[in-house]
Amino acid sequence: MAKRHRPRRGSLAYSPRKRARSETCRIKREERVEGKKLQGFAGYKAGMTHLILTDDYAHSQTKGMEIAVPATIIETPPMRVVGFRLYRMTTYGRRAVKEVWLTGGAASETGGGALSSLEALLEKAEDKRVFSLRLIAATRPEVVAALPKKKHELMEIKMSDTVESDLAYAKELIGKDLKVTDVVKAGDFVDVTAITRGKGTQGPVKRWGVMIQNAKAQRSGRGRHVGAIGGWRPRRVRWRVPQMGQTGYHQRTEYNKRVMKIGVSDEAITPKGGFVRYGTVTNEYIVLKGSVPGPKKRLIRISHAIRPHPRLGVPELIAISTRSQQGR
Amino acid sequence: MEQRCSFCNIPLAPGTGKMFVRRDGTVLYFCSSKCERNMLKLRRKSRKLKWAASAKD
Numbered sequence: 286m287a288k289r290h291r292p293r294r295g296s297l298a299y300s301p302r303k304r305a306r307s308e309t310c311r312i313k314r315e316e317r318v319e320g321k322k323l324q325g326f327a328g329y330k331a332g333m334t335h336l337i338l339t340d341d342y343a344h345s346q347t348k349g350m351e352i353a354v355p356a357t358i359i360e361t362p363p364m365r366v367v368g369f370r371l372y373r374m375t376t377y378g379r380r381a382v383k384e385v386w387l388t389g390g391a392a393s394e395t396g397g398g399a400l401s402s403l404e405a406l407l408e409k410a411e412d413k414r415v416f417s418l419r420l421i422a423a424t425r426p427e428v429v430a431a432l433p434k435k436k437h438e439l440m441e442i443k444m445s446d447t448v449e450s451d452l453a454y455a456k457e458l459i460g461k462d463l464k465v466t467d468v469v470k471a472g473d474f475v476d477v478t479a480i481t482r483g484k485g486t487q488g489p490v491k492r493w494g495v496m497i498q499n500a501k502a503q504r505s506g507r508g509r510h511v512g513a514i515g516g517w518r519p520r521r522v523r524w525r526v527p528q529m530g531q532t533g534y535h536q537r538t539e540y541n542k543r544v545m546k547i548g549v550s551d552e553a554i555t556p557k558g559g560f561v562r563y564g565t566v567t568n569e570y571i572v573l574k575g576s577v578p579g580p581k582k583r584l585i586r587i588s589h590a591i592r593p594h595p596r597l598g599v600p601e602l603i604a605i606s607t608r609s610q611q612g613r
Numbered sequence: 614m615e616q617r618c619s620f621c622n623i624p625l626a627p628g629t630g631k632m633f634v635r636r637d638g639t640v641l642y643f644c645s646s647k648c649e650r651n652m653l654k655l656r657r658k659s660r661k662l663k664w665a666a667s668a669k670d
Contacts, residue, residue, distance in 0.1 A: 335629075336628075337628055351627075353627065604627065608629070
């Protein structure tokens with residue numbers, strides 16, 4: 286019996302809370318950031334550290350002072366562009382119409398006349414605005430020292446110019462390596478998408494945040510459950526009732542992470558003794574302010590920020606902590 | 614200004630450690646929760662402890 290009114294525990298916004306379909310997360314948004322040729326990139330989470338920097342937020346109490354800021358390091362080896370795909374906007378949504386794949390190793394070898402038929406289709410089209418192009422790129426986990434896996438993760442990267450200029454850029458890129466510096470620069474704001482840490486089957490207290498029953502109710506031997514899961518009728522448990530089940534391993538997006546630094550491969554970022562459960566960063570990396578969903582070694586996708594964010598310049602880093610993360 | 618742990622006296626790296634202000638206004642710095650617990654909860658004297666005394670200077 287609820288005696289007081291209070292908001293329900295846990296958000297229903299992410300229902301059903303089940304495992305993500307794939308560890309290679311998909312960026313489902315339709316919004317594109319204007320003026321950016323490529324909408325995203327991908328990397329692997331290496332770990333966290335802290336930066337010492339000069340605070341440059343205009344209304345901050347510590348403006349101009351040296352502050353310590355937590356940061357996440359994402360290792361971003363170059364991605365390989367293996368193809369591109371043409372989409373047409375129809376009354377039923379966006380539909381893929383043509384795709385061009387790299388067949389051989391050489392940069393310009395594209396399979397079986399696909400490129401010419403794609404160009405012919407675009408040539409014929411009266412309104413080119415219904416078309417959009419997406420790059421098909423593969424991550425290269427084999428060049429990351431910390432990752433045991435060798436299988437490439439294939440993903441689409443949206444492009445956001447006119448189709449003609451996108452196509453010209455895609456033709457230039459196909460078969461080549463795409464670097465993180467081609468997509469973001471220091472001081473940019475990005476959104477990060479990843480699959481969160483999996484926690485397995487958990488009870489309603491951890492999964493939904495319901496209260497643990499107190500005092501005498503605990504003597505029944507069951508304290509960590511909801512008091513009532515519904516009425517006699519309807520004679521079923523409704524889906525809104527907090528119950529046990531899969532927790533974690535969901536796809537989540539966090540918005541507005543500031544890119545503090547983009548580092549090249551020979552710059553030392555790895556703390557003494559390596560990142561715990563990761564090891565050494567051997568490739569290019571980006572440093573994001575704050576945290577990122579998912580455990581270490583997880584694939585992280587970054588894309589340009591679509592929500593309003595402050596317009597700030599390149600942050601003035603004073604130091605990056607490379608202190609050992611094991612023991613004192 | 615370089616801070617040192619109020620218990621074991623090792624220098625604190627910038628951006629790490631904890632500042633603790635007593636009710637009388639005394640400011641203490643701790644490098645770890647181990648030092649904090651030893652000083653505040655367990656009320657130990659660092660000079661009597663081998664591991665803390667050895668880290669002096």
